[in-house]
Amino acid sequence: MTTDNDKSRPELPKDADVRWWDPGNEALADRRKAVQLELIIKAFEGIGITVVAYPPDRPLEEAVYLYREGTVLTRDVDAPRVYRVLGLEQQDDKTRAGRGRAVAGLQVIEVPADKLGSTADVLARLDAALGAGVATPDHVLHITTSSCCPATEPLPSAGAPVPGINPDPDSDGAGVRVSVVDTGVLPAVVAEHAWLTGVTGQPEPSGIGHYTGHGTFVAGVLRTMAPAAQVDVDALMIVGGAVLESELAHDLGEVLEGMPDIISMSAGTRTRGGRPLLSLLVFWEERLRHIKGTVLVAAAGNDGDRGPFWPAAFPWAVSVGALDADGSRAGYSNHGSWVDVYARGSDVVNAYPKGVYTYQEPPLQGQQANFIPGLANWSGTSFSTPLVSGLIAARMTWSGESAREAADALLVEALANARPGVGKVLEPGMADPPVL
Template structure:
């Protein structure tokens, strides 16, 4: 693992362990990280005789009472081979036992079983850590768009790290109509302001980007990624179910994702889409400069967003790319709302350096290109009154007409698809 990945994974692993969730990472043959997962747990769709088949081929696995939405079941593997088999090893054993052709369910492409993947806010480390704006940047960039004519009601759910403590609309006039679950700061550090830990402020920043593009939308921010920006896929989907029930959003922005074992679809998000087919989800394509599918963005029912650089003519250096990316939008050097306090950098070469923030940050990542697109979809809905799906389709069509050669479909701030 490279030093940046290792620093972020250590932080996430420690945070999850404090809640009794033990996570590990699967490595590729060259030593690069492939995906993160919950140790000693398998995820299975409880359909037909799936669970019985798995227990026949992996005697010793047993169901555990852990969050598993829909028709999902979590099986524990700690009794397999006296606890010596890792989850990837258990899955490879199962694949050999049943045969590769029978490892997929009913020709759907879904696996018979998978790890419980760990979703993270666009990768196990962000494209960049937050930076202070320069002296000329005292307002959001890109700047807020003009309110759309029409004024139809649009509700956007931002499923992220919550809304900053003591949020005051008077300090962020472009964020009128934003509410959310609190995203608390860390403890007081001697001689400084409150500490800003890990991914604190990420959800506030994302909500600010949505509101700049869709001034009339109402935005509800949920705190789902309290564990240093990471959570189990089963927990995220259970939280999404609660968000849909509580807020009935037209659009969900989920600036997070995961790579998966064997690059197969996430079982947990399959259940979410089956239960909520009308919800339009926007998600980032990922920050690893790879064409590997990043879920849930890689689904064809999700609007997958890659990042353009600050010049809006080139792909950002960190952005994922490829067939699973629907559209590219500005993802570099955003300036928007951020909590106030002292941030301690986690990644080399800035690791352990301290920086004071006073309400704004400059930040880069597909985490922020995604809400730009979510905001443009919301703005079109507010202007036309059409459904979220129709607005998303129109936005995709506009992006295709503005395709950048060698990159792909593109959208720009304040476009009116």
């Protein structure tokens, strides 16, 4: 991304509306997935961390998830058994403290390949000895399209935000604090758009790649539903738009120190065996469940199937799938009994950095577009998620409910608005106070 606004730059290619998730485009979807995962792997390689895809020794387009090679996760209580099975000397707290940020209840154990073989082999050995799930990989959570968001690369747009800004002062999100867990915020973009005024957070660092501006865009979508909410964007997905789950568990603990009402997370991953992310399960048990009223709203992911996507699939999270502009379920959106609600996620328009963008993924790979107006059209469950987070904040303004109570009440409204072939649906305006 540059800040060059030269109008002589190439305009958006004519084939920009190709939808990779439509039937018949499976080969295109596979190519996109391989590009996305390769970019993440290279980003971690740049900071000295080896990330690999599962299953190993298969093309990237067949990958189920990414994880860190050379480490496994386990609970503190299970650590002695894991060390014993692997024939390793258990490290004390002082030794472990020098190898990463501590998370209460969780241990990150090094499993050197020269002694124990690959991490996949180590986990198979531990499964056989202790049972599946006692030890897990250190998964990579990401905002990329292969297994989360966005479902498209951004397209230039003009005009006004879509969905539009909530005009009701009685449901403007005033008094509600939201933490957007994402890539960080771009202050220059915030300064250019009135609906972003007051959005704060950690500046988005360089190295985000083609997800530059994702956190600011997400904050903008949330603000359309709750224009007076206090929105802080935490820069946690900063390695090519991704983060290790063990790091995220620690960072979410720091997010909670700010006592947000709502945590909005447009990221996640598939997992080994479809089991819950151990680090975030421990985070829930040790931290989040002890803070009454705070709610995590998470993207259901963009695989277009029924498989669980974490952390959205946790029963204590509000999981959000995506709708197309016509109200039908988006073809890319994950779905199934674990998805709580669906909201507009396709062709969402909001704030985006001005300048020339070079496309990284098929079908536009290598082509360019100029974002002269500072707005983008973007699609994915990344953007249905902040819409729902914003509706929760909007309802809280007039109802006096906690975020958890407001979310539960909106899910009741969404059930009354359910659609065949889709499920429970939330739309702008459904968080407004009742007309008496």
